[in-house]
Amino acid sequence: MTAIEFIFIAVLFLSVYSYVVYPLFLGVLAKLFRRQWNKGDCSPAVTIIISAYNEEKDIEEKVKNSFLLDYPQDKLEIIVSSDGSDDRTNEIVTRIKDQRLILREFTGRLGKTACLNKVIPDAKGEIVVFTDANSMFAPDMLTHLVRNFYDPDIGAVSGWTKYCNPDSGEETTGLYAKLEKKTKLDESMVSSCVGADGAIFAIRKELYIPLGPNDINDFIIPLNVVKQRKRVILDENIFCIEETTRGIKNIYSRQVRITTRTAWAIRRNIDLLNVFKYGSFSFLLLSHKVLRLLTPFFLLSAFVLNMFILLKSPFYVVTLAGQFLFGLTGLLALLGFGSGSLVSICKYFLVTFAAQFVGCLRMTIGLEDIVWTPKR
Structure with a gap:
């Protein structure tokens, strides 16, 4: 040769x-060196941060979807982080009267990660959940999620996104997304999964390190957790539902x-x-x-x-x-x-x-x- x-x-x-x-x-x-983690019943205070920019189409449904989560009301906080929205997003959130809901409104476009740096220090939850305005949760999502934090070695938990056709409701999750899910599940069993799903993941607030303005939060945040000697895992019981992205462009x-x-x-x-x-x-x-x-x-x-x-x-x-x-x-x-x-x-x-x-x-x-x- x-x-x-x-x-x-x-x-x-x-x-x-x-x-x-x-x-x-x-x-x-993953089969030879399986590193399982302990799950247990617990109810830590949780803050859900919904990152939004001009989300008037989805924001009301998203907030109401978050209210429907089966979790103690006194331990749940929902923050809408509005990054310079100039449509009706802020108006819609303001109209919703619930003591668990907080609107953090920023003028101009700061970028998603810059807004997170400003919002997270004031979050009351010891667990912070990151999500998007068009990502909908199942009612028992938080219950499944916090069980993973029963293990002190777990620093971050990712879910996965189930894509569905908005007209028929049929699941349309593609091969690439399925491959990513299986890969991260196996990585979780070996060590830590590489990155998280930006539409649904959570960390212990104490492990959050402020991000650079151009950092990709669902990749850098898990990397920072690993640097602090904690594990990042994907739990297949945790997912959100989104409409399929339309158009090759x-x-x-x-x-x-x-x-x-x-x-x-x-x-x-x-x-x-x-x-x-x-x-x-x-x-x-x-x-x-x-x-x-x-x-x-x-x-x-x-x-x-x-x-x-x-x-x-x-x-x-x-x-x-x-x-x-x-x-x-x-x-x-x-x-x-x-x-x-x-x-x-x-x-x-x-x-x-x-x-x-x-x-x-x-x-x-x-x-x-x-x-x-x-x-x-």
Whole structure:
């Protein structure tokens, strides 16, 4: 085997590692080195923070949904953190009369994390729950959530998002979201899950460290918890319900923003890759986030190298044909041709890889995202 062939095999392996090899290997690790945590009945004071920007369409339903949670009324506080909303969001919240509800109204666009830095110090709950205005909870969500904090080693708890069709109510959670959920469940059993679901996660207030203005809160907050030697876990009993994101353009824009902020977060927390200091979590972070963000670059390298070694073996003809087929199927799907699960998967991952490529480049040249407008 020549050097170029060896490099090709290596980058081809890395191209599928984060999405295929790592989840399979992690599943084995989760069974061999299962670190369960203790759950127990407890009722700590809880503050739910609803981050909002121009959410007049959803904010009333969200607040009322929070009131319906099966939890002691005297131990529940709900804060709407309104980041410069200039629609009817603040007016709607003000009209709702309930002593558990507080509106924190900020003028101008500060950014979600800057608002959290101002809101959390005044929160009365020892457990702080982060959520969005369009994310709805089941009545028993808090009961399941706080049971995890019975264990003193648990510093943060994430749930997951169940996506549903707004017209039929049918669940539409995609393959990528299901893969993320399974991966984080297994990571929780090995050490700590890498990141949380921004629509539904919670921490012990005492572990909150103020964020930088461009920090991605559902990634940095869990990383800060790990740095304080506490575990971050995902509980599959905790979920919220959201409408499916509509439109490839919205999905692409969201992925570019998330990738840019995640790449910055990894760059600023590169010390977490020190396996001698953070043990198995360093391996999880490298596999789940770092190598995943680099996947588009591995794919591009594999394609170029494949062209140079094409005639050396029929195997390389097959690998090149597979890459062409993936790309062509995804492009045709974007143009409206083809249907079925396989076609949808090719389309989604093509958009995801394009967004990751652009997001990583944006971080490399110094571009950052502090505020954005949610697409509903």
